[in-house]
Amino acid sequence: MTASAGTRAASVALDAPRTPLPSVWRVGLSRGQVELKAFFRERQSVVFIFAMPAVMLVLLGTIFSGERTGPGVTIGDLYVAGLIGGGVMATSYQNLGMSIAFERERFTLKRLRGTPMPAAAYFAGKIIQVLVAAVAEVVVLVAVGLAFYHLRLPTSAMAWWTFTWVFLLGVASCSLLGIAASSVPRSAARNGVAVITLPFVVLQFISGVYVPFYLVPTWLRDIASVFPLEWMCLGMRSVFVPQAVTLEPGHSWQHGQTALVLSAWLVAGLILCLTTFRWQNRQDR
């Protein structure tokens, strides 16, 4: 046996913990629990994330109630679908982008990195928190739609399947983009809103969230169609207002292309996260 192999064997024996480390799943569930507690106890952000789209839905639906639409389509129904798309992105992209930027700035990530918590458990906790918040967001908006507009829940299994994959692909790709975006601002407190939130607000105007998509000028629609939000809103319209297909610029729901674009963003977001994620901020390495 060579000297270096002997040293390695000895050091491995020395390092073996007396009791096994807790599993990634256990720590991940514990992270999810803590993330959910922290999220739902932060009253201001909960109000912002949940009440804001609901208020926007009522406001926009009322202001534009006279707007011309297609046969059997009310503007309120279009807004329900659009705001569900926007709400899913708010609870994934914006929420994760801002919260992780703050966690990095406040050394939460650094402290966690100094413990045996597995990195995968940290992200599992974030996934749990985002999924719960995004489902809650959809429920709130659907409830408002049922109460104030003529929204009808889809009855076909096909429509629910579409909802499920659009929702999951949207949450996943926007979450990864949010994690990647969290590394961009130099300071979460000073320029997080400008760097993370502002592009999202712009996207909501051109992707069919705040303004019905068929009213957006073509060149802006072309820009919007590069990003995931437009495809998420398109998918949600196909689920909640299928009769509005005549209003769509392409007169079709383009499910295949939706899946393709969202999957592409999923891969791009994953690569961005893997190459840019840091546990410490720039000044602290």
Added chain:
Amino acid sequence: MTEGNWAVRAGGLRKRYGDVAAVGGIDLEIAPGEVFALLGPNGAGKTTTVEILEGYRDRDGGEVSVLGEDPRRAGRGWRARIGIVLQLATDAPELTVAEMVGHFAGFYPDPRRPAEVIDLVGLTDQGRSRIRTLSGGQVRRLDVALGLVGRPELLFLDEPTTGFDPAARRAFWEVIRSLSGGGGVTVLLTTHYLDEAAALADRVAVIRDGVIVAEGTPGDLGGRAAAPAVVGWQDGDVRRSERTSEPTRLVADLAARYGGEIPELTVTRPSLEDVYLELIGAER
């Protein structure tokens, strides 16, 4: 296996930031169970050194072994054996103290009971309080609790008592003494407070401009034990003093001269603070 005899061993440790050498060749050896204090002014390289040992920063050169492993490549098993008390504060403001400590306990294979750790740092009455309602000193004690809950073999304390009131500081010292004395925990401490180093540390190193300028026990740092003492006394109307390396002989001579009691006798050696300020080149 000399490696196994040291909890921490570093040789020729170097780290540059751009043109600035933050750490310029540091050697450290800390024995298991020892309390080792790193003293030095801000910007001397204390934090960089400690963060390399904690695995937070990469080094540019030198050999490092912490609990037998290179921190740069160490994994979860190694992190389970160390405890890090960072100088920070504001995360998870909406969780309670007990929730936070309990959550961190879940990261480790053999943690202390959360309630026990909360008692140990003196936060018993705050267990059910939200973290945002704690005072600055209480938050620091929570930081310490989070560093202890995993039952570490090696504890890193970065200026742990900053913001403590005197009573809390004394209580904290007792905690550290109980861990290192009875618990066999190795402690690497950085501090600004010389009384803290004197009270806790078995050995002290003074770091200045990225190198260690002196190392020893708090009693003999910088040759303090052998340094000349100053003997002072009152000679009629005149206050006299003499520097001598043989103060006992001088006192005996004086006693003979005065036939017993020497008027207003004092014998002083340089304090740890005197030695420290001289070592870091501070203006007196």
